[in-house]
Structure formats: structure tokens, C-alpha cells
Amino acid sequence: MKPILPHPDHHELHGITVAVDTHGPELYVGRCHDVDAERIYLVDVDVHVAGGEAGGKRDYLERVAKFGHWKRHDRLAIERSRVAWMDTLGRIAEQGPPPDCA
Numbered sequence: 001m002k003p004i005l006p007h008p009d010h011h012e013l014h015g016i017t018v019a020v021d022t023h024g025p026e027l028y029v030g031r032c033h034d035v036d037a038e039r040i041y042l043v044d045v046d047v048h049v050a051g052g053e054a055g056g057k058r059d060y061l062e063r064v065a066k067f068g069h070w071k072r073h074d075r076l077a078i079e080r081s082r083v084a085w086m087d088t089l090g091r092i093a094e095q096g097p098p099p100d101c102a
Contacts, residue, residue, distance in 0.1 A: 017069075017089040018042070019061055021101060022082045025050040027057045029069040029089065030076065039077040040086060046072050050102070058097050065093035 020028040020040055030045030046069040048060040069089075085098055092098075 018086055019064070019089055019092055019097075020078055020086045021057060021084045021098075022078070023084050024082065026082075027060060028076065028078060029061075029064055030071075030073075033075070035080075037080070039079055040083065041075070041077050043075050044071040045074075045076045046070050047076070056102060058101050061092055061097040061101060065089055065097075 016032050017029065018032045020030075020042065022028075027048045027050065028042060028045055029048070030042035033041040033043050035041070046064070048054065048057065050057045050060070054060075085100065087098060
């Protein structure tokens with residue numbers, strides 16, 4: 001089988017499914033396309049807005065880590081100033097959501 005090589009002009013997480021939590025109620029899950037000094041670019045993205053009937057971020061992440069996410073947006077760019085943390089969904093599936101995930 002042909003090895004998968006990283007794209008030299010993209011972030012090391014290019015093509016990896018990640019969760020991006022914000023300081024607000026939004027939590028994003030999608031494949032990382034790139035990261036630069038100003039934004040995180042995701043493709044095939046779901047957005048969870050915590051609260052009310054939607055539930056909390058931790059419950060959502062546990063469910064997504066187990067069953068996967070549903071694509072609601074083709075592409076999104078998230079301002080890095082809004083980002084509390086970003087981690088791979090694989091790591092979240094193995095270790096659970098980070099402690100600061102509300």
C-alpha cells in the first residue's frame with residue numbers, strides 16, 4: 001500500500017478530524033484543513049451550540065467520539081482568538097474530553 005505523506009504546505013493536522021472548543025457555547029467538529037496565525041480551517045463540519053435541549057459540550061463530544069459527527073457545513077474558518085482548545089477526535093475517543101470541556 002502506498003504510504004500517506006503529509007502535505008508540506010499544510011498544518012500537521014491536515015486531514016485529521018478534530019474538535020475545536022470556543023470560549024462561547026460553540027464547539028466544532030470537522031476535518032482540519034489548515035491552521036494559520038489567525039484561523040483554524042475545517043471541512044465537513046458539525047457545530048454544537050451548548051445549552052438548552054442541545055445539552056452540554058462534554059456529552060456531545062462523548063457521543064461524537066463514539067458514533068462520529070454529522071456534516072452540516074462544507075467549510076468553516078474559526079478565529080483563533082475564539083478558540084479555547086483543539087484536539088483530535090481520536091485522542092478524545094481514547095482519553096475522553098479534556099477536563100476544561102464544560
